[in-house]
Amino acid sequence: MIRTLAIGAFVAAGLFFVCVAAVGVYRLPDLYTRAHSASKSDTLGSLLSLVAVGIAFGADAATIKVALLALFMLITSPTAAHAIARAAHDQGIEPWQRGDER
């Protein structure tokens, strides 16, 4: 029972953060804010879903893969966002400032 509740809570929390990330990608005004939303919130949402799956599988070989996947996403998702933001900065895309149009 506790385990079911924990799985449900982690899935719900992950879903919330994935929603935040998607709304951020849709609504925010420029590339850098969108990359920030996509990298941080989306990673956290996927990680919470991964924790739910880890709890559900318990002591199993799949749990090791879940842990490896969590570590991999924790490293690569910010790296990818950093790479694309640096590429955009080198291209000369200016950050959005207050008063600019969206």
Added chain:
Amino acid sequence: MTASSDPAVLLVAIDAALVVVGALCVLCSYRVIRGPTVADRVVALDAIATNVVAIAVLFALRTDRGLFVTISLVLAIIGFIATVAVAKFVDRGEVIQ
């Protein structure tokens, strides 16, 4: 633990979560189509790739098969390599020099 030992409520909740994450992929694809620059599109595609990893993981939870965790690992690797390759291409005009 098998999927049959879960209460039906949890299975319905995971189904609903799968539908919602799929809908959020569609919301992100608005930015892929509209995004003013190439980098905007790549950021939105990266978000979609992360969402697809979440979908595969939730599907592993729904069907109680560890196989889908392996699939999501492969999807995460492909998404990372694709994003970094496009970032290098946008930056320098070539991927491997």
